[in-house]
Every structure is written in structure tokens, then in C-alpha cells.
Amino acid sequence: MNAYxxxxxxxxxxxxxxxxxxxxxxxxxxxxxxxxxxxxTLLNFNMNEEAFDKEEIRHHVQLCDxxxxxxxxxxxxxxxxxxxxxxxxxxxxxxxxxxWLYALKNLYKLTQRARKSCAIRFSTVxxxxxxxxxxxxxx
Numbered sequence: 376m377n378a379y380x381x382x383x384x385x386x387x388x389x390x391x392x393x394x395x396x397x398x399x400x401x402x403x404x405x406x407x408x409x410x411x412x413x414x415x416t417l418l419n420f421n422m423n424e425e426a427f428d429k430e431e432i433r434h435h436v437q438l439c440d441x442x443x444x445x446x447x448x449x450x451x452x453x454x455x456x457x458x459x460x461x462x463x464x465x466x467x468x469x470x471x472x473x474x475w476l477y478a479l480k481n482l483y484k485l486t487q488r489a490r491k492s493c494a495i496r497f498s499t500v501x502x503x504x505x506x507x508x509x510x511x512x513x514x
């Protein structure tokens with residue numbers, strides 16, 4: 376696990392501005408209609424963010440009205456995955472999501488293909504079946 380990165384929360388919106396700015400064509404003929412921007416961060420440290428549930432690994436952040444808690448702008452989303460919190464063993468993996476987290480967390484160890492790790496299989500068929508319900512499908 377790496378050390379906590381100072382100002383990472385500030386860096387996230389900063390990084391999201393690049394794809395936003397790239398959508399603007401040169402000249403004056405633009406209606407300002409933007410495509411969705413997803414900032415997905417795979418963290419090898421715990422953010423220790425007060426707004427996050429400490430028990431959860433994945434956090435989905437959007438701009439919302441603080442009084443109504445309704446989404447104000449649905450085209451800018453931040454997804455933080457605190458991989459450092461994932462602590463399942465190879466034998467405890469149940470879902471495709473578990474397998475991905477395990478592989479990402481242990482990638483540095485997986486230089487040789489061990490017999491046990493052969494049980495982790497990733498296929499597009501499985502991925503379609505286990506799509507995360509909280510993430511919208513691309514149109």
C-alpha cells in the first residue's frame with residue numbers, strides 16, 4: 376500500500392476539467408452541450424474522507440443540491456475505488472467485481488501464473504451479467 380496522497384480530492388476535479396475543455400470546439404459556434412464525464416480513480420490508499428462510508432470500498436460522487444440531496448448535474452461523476460480496503464482472500468472471491476479488485480490489488484504479486492490464480496477467469500459474458508447496478512449504461 377502506498378502512502379496517502381495529499382490534496383487528492385482537489386486533484387480529482389482538476390483532472391476532470393481536461394475532458395470538459397476538450398469538448399469545446401474552437402470558434403463561437405458551440406451550444407455548450409457537454410457529454411458525460413466520468414472520473415474513475417483506483418486508489419492504493421485510503422482517502423479517509425469524512426463524507427465516505429468507512430466500510431465501503433467504492434464511492435460514487437455527483438454534484439447535488441445540499442438541501443434536497445437530489446442530483447443537480449448528472450453529467451459529471453466521480454467514482455473512487457479504495458482498493459487498499461479490499462481484504463478478501465483468493466478463496467473468498469465470489470463476484471466478478473471481487474475478482475477485479477483482487478487482481479488489481481495483487482497485480483504486483485501475479486508475475487507468475489500460479490495454479491490457484493487460474494480460477495480467476497474474466498470474460499465479457501460474465502462482465503455483462505454482473506454489471507454494477509449503480510453505474511448507468513452508456514447510450
